[in-house]
């Protein structure tokens with residue numbers, strides 16, 4: 306464990322991360338269809354590109370959630386109650402949404418310990434620019450994986466907790482993995498702690514498709530950056546112009562799916578793995594699911610994983626929900 310700056314720890318290890326990246330690429334590229342885990346999107350440049358995506362008009366998710374958070378920031382502290390709270394955020398990104406919630410707790414007189422957890426060093430840098438310690442606000446950044454970070458924070462936390470999982474991060478898991486994940490989070494908390502999660506709702510397919518294929522092409526760059534990351538970190542020789550970004554809604558799964566398609570038959574060598582991989586013309590690499598939810602799906606997930614819904618905050622169009630769940634333990 307390394308202290309990277311005052312009040313910030315890095316619980317991940319760069320060499321181990323690279324080794325795991327190589328193993329995951331090998332597993333993904335020997336699967337059919339080929340796939341890569343979406344957690345590898347977020348190297349330094351990937352985190353900057355994601356920040357640019359959130360500013361695109363087509364990507365409705367961020368603005369809608371920002372409005373919901375503005376409208377719920379005073380109600381949340383009332384629902385939670387208390388004097389001191391540990392706010393733990395999974396995949397905090399640049400923290401610009403969280404800033405609103407933190408202000409709500411501070412305005413209500415809470416003393417707040419904020420533990421943002423993110424796998425990306427650059428996301429933590431961006432967050433540090435957006436949010437600083439102030440009277441009654443104490444920030445302890447953790448660079449690492451969700452569950453490792455939670456385990457680390459649990460060893461420090463003495464107060465009531467609210468775990469934040471904003472945006473549509475949970476949507477990257479399929480239904481079974483979501484349940485496993487939510488149960489792991491449940492295990493790290495005590496009765497009457499809270500989980501506050503973002504859920505992107507099912508909606509008109511044209512709205513969804515536009516959001517994941519923005520006009521300015523940031524999503525395309527974001528996806529292609531995974532190839533650049535493999536070139537830089539694993540010594541691969543991907544030619545970016547030989548791959549095409551493709552984002553599509555799958556109504557059977559209820560999920561947006563992101564792919565890179567190989568534009569021709571080609572072979573790519575990955576030095577770190579000491580082997581080549583063949584791609585057929587138009588063969589896909591699956592990169593990401595972004596599951597969309599109904600209110601029924603949310604209630605089901607909540608009930609199955611040991612929580613009860615305290616309140617659902619939504620918007621006028623019914624595009625997005627931030628759902629506050631209370632931990633139930635017998």
Ligand SMILES: C[S@@+](CC[C@H](N)C(=O)[O-])C[C@H]1O[C@@H](n2cnc3c(N)ncnc32)[C@H](O)[C@@H]1O
Pocket residue numbers: 343344347352355359395396397398399400402422423424425428449450451452470471472473474
């Ligand atoms: C889609 S962004 C969302 C950021 C922010 N929560 C928001 O709503 O704008 C996902 C964030 O989660 C982080 N992340 C992805 N997978 C992770 C993992 N397995 N463990 C920790 N952080 C992760 C990424 O680095 C990125 O900052």
